[in-house]
Amino acid sequence: MGSTTIRSALAFPGLQLAGVITSSAEKAGRDAAVFAGLPGLTGIAATTDVDAALGAADAVAYMASGDIRPEEAIADIERALKSGAHVVTPSLYSLYDPRSAPPEWVERLTAAAQAGQASLLVSGVDPGWGNDALAVTAASLCTRIKTITCQEIFDYSTYNQPFAVKVSCGFGGAMDETPMMLLPTIPTMVWGGNVRMIGRGLGIEIDEITEEVERLPLDETVDTVLGPFEKGTQGAFYLKVIGWSAGERRVVIEHITRIHPSCAPHWPQPDQGVGDHRVIVDGDPQLTITTRADVPGGTRADGGNTTAANRLLGAVEWLATQPAGIYDGLDVPLRSALPADVEATRWA
Numbered sequence: 312m313g314s315t316t317i318r319s320a321l322a323f324p325g326l327q328l329a330g331v332i333t334s335s336a337e338k339a340g341r342d343a344a345v346f347a348g349l350p351g352l353t354g355i356a357a358t359t360d361v362d363a364a365l366g367a368a369d370a371v372a373y374m375a376s377g378d379i380r381p382e383e384a385i386a387d388i389e390r391a392l393k394s395g396a397h398v399v400t401p402s403l404y405s406l407y408d409p410r411s412a413p414p415e416w417v418e419r420l421t422a423a424a425q426a427g428q429a430s431l432l433v434s435g436v437d438p439g440w441g442n443d444a445l446a447v448t449a450a451s452l453c454t455r456i457k458t459i460t461c462q463e464i465f466d467y468s469t470y471n472q473p474f475a476v477k478v479s480c481g482f483g484g485a486m487d488e489t490p491m492m493l494l495p496t497i498p499t500m501v502w503g504g505n506v507r508m509i510g511r512g513l514g515i516e517i518d519e520i521t522e523e524v525e526r527l528p529l530d531e532t533v534d535t536v537l538g539p540f541e542k543g544t545q546g547a548f549y550l551k552v553i554g555w556s557a558g559e560r561r562v563v564i565e566h567i568t569r570i571h572p573s574c575a576p577h578w579p580q581p582d583q584g585v586g587d588h589r590v591i592v593d594g595d596p597q598l599t600i601t602t603r604a605d606v607p608g609g610t611r612a613d614g615g616n617t618t619a620a621n622r623l624l625g626a627v628e629w630l631a632t633q634p635a636g637i638y639d640g641l642d643v644p645l646r647s648a649l650p651a652d653v654e655a656t657r658w659a
Contacts, residue, residue, distance in 0.1 A: 312401060312436060313374040315613065316620040318347040320372065323624045325653045330364035331357040334375070348608075365394040370627045372620070377402035378479070385416060388431065392423035397630045398431045399623035406433040407443075408504030409637045410511075421637055430630040431637045435505065437463050438619040441588045441602065442505040442564055443640035447512040449590045449600050456594040459509060460563045464579055465586035466572045468535040469610045476537060480548070482570040483540040486528050490545070498522045498552045502564045505640075506554035509562045512641045517554040517562065525549040533571040546574035586611045 313331075320328045321343070331343045336359060338346075343355040358364055365371070371391040377384035377400075384402045391398050405412045406420075424431055435442060442461045450456050467476050476482050481490020491497065503520050510517040529546035532539055540546065547569040554562035567578050572585070581587040582601055592598040604614030622645070629647040630638065 312616055312620060314346045314348065315616045316372045316374050316624070317343050318349060319617060319620045319624055321347070321349070321353065323621065324656045325628060325649050326370075326624060328353065328355055329368040331355060332361055332364045333357040333359060335359075361390070362394075365391060365396055368396050369631070370397040370399070372623060373398055373400035373402055374620075375402060377404075381405075385419065389420060389423040392420065392429045392431060393427045395427040395429055397429050397627055399626055399630070400431075400433055401436040401439065401619060401623065403433050404435075404501040405504065406431075406637070407435055407439075407639065408508045409433075409639055411504055411507050417637065424635045424637060428635045430633050430635055432623065432626045432630060432639070432643055433637075434619070434623055434626075434640045434643075436616060436619040437566075438588060438604075438615045438622070439640060440618070440622045440645060441590065442502065443508050443512070444643075444645050445600065445602075446509045446562075446590045447641065448645075449592055449598055450513055450594075453592050453594040453596060453598055456513065456592060458560055458563060458593040459513075460565060460589075460591040460593070461505070461509075462565045462567065462579065462589040462591060463586070464567045464581045464589070465612065466569045466581075467612075468533070468569075468571045469585060470612045471536045471610075472612075473537055476570070480568060481526075481545050483544045486526065486543070486545055493524050493526070493548060493550065495522065498524075498550055502552040503554075506552055506562045506564060508639060508641055510554055510556060515556045515561060517556055519555040521553045521555065523549075523551040523553065527575050529571070529574055531573070533573060535570060540570050546570050547578065549575070549578055584611055586615070588615065 320326055338357050339359050341357050343353045373388055388398050409417055446459050446461050479492045499520050507517045526545055526548045528543050532542045550566040552564045553560055588602045590600045604618050606614045606617050625647055626643045629643055
């Protein structure tokens with residue numbers, strides 16, 4: 312996400328890349344273009360001097376992982392807010408919905424925002440907008456709604472992220488061992504906030520969240536960008552995070568994820584290529600919106616990550632006009648209003 316966001320920030324209408332912070336001494340001094348795989352140089356070198364970088368910036372896109380280091384991520388974000396920088400980040404799942412987040416986190420970051428007169432948006436990477444604003448917008452096209460399902464369908468055979476693929480998702484692991492992402496309560500921690508937000512955005516209260524997980528082994532050994540994955544190891548999972556209201560199944564977030572397209576062929580498949588994001592409204596009318604994103608030379612996962620980064624970068628202009636505080640994906644418009652001459656720079 313850091314590399315993706317560097318690439319986007321260099322071209323995003325109304326924004327200028329002011330600095331890149333790294334925690335690695337080995338990366339300090341490298342030009343930003345190196346991390347983003349861009350030709351030429353930007354003249355902006357990565358630095359470990361956090362105060363200097365914050366002093367040059369009006370906003371921070373915080374892209375370091377918070378998965379297994381949430382306290383460190385909160386401290387970093389708190390520091391940026393206190394410096395007066397607006398912050399956008401995908402790193403703290405529990406804050407996707409601030410209303411149901413741990414109160415101590417909300418209090419701490421609200422105090423930091425007030426101290427720096429800055430604002431914060433936390434939104435997801437799968438791709439975030441698909442699990443909040445797009446779902447609510449889609450439902451507004453229907454007269455009646457029974458259930459809303461947000462779906463991510465992905466083949467990870469081209470996704471070169473070993474920790475995410477092998478450790479978080481458990482691909483290639485033993486079927487008698489549950490991977491981190493699928494442990495009980497973890498899916499609700501990650502996506503429960505989105506389920507609650509969609510319900511709230513459409514006038515209902517989600518009073519219970521349940522989880523369903525199905526895992527399947529590989530029938531044969533397959534080759535991927537990360538090398539071979541052996542027969543009998545985990546090859547696919549179907550995850551559902553289900554929001555209930557007054558005993559009715561109302562909002563569902565699903566992940567149908569494979570390490571290779573040959574696995575679990577009977578489960579939902581992308582319309583084309585390696586992956587789709589969908590919003591499906593079971594109602595009147597029956598409505599399905601399918602989105603996919605590609606970037607030159609990248610995988611479809613890179614395209615999805617780019618839309619997630621651009622959703623966050625696009626929120627900066629709006630955040631800068633609001634009272635200090637924490638905002639969510641329903642608060643922030645999908646499209647912030649930019650002056651016409653700035654918007655025109657979006658055209659290639």
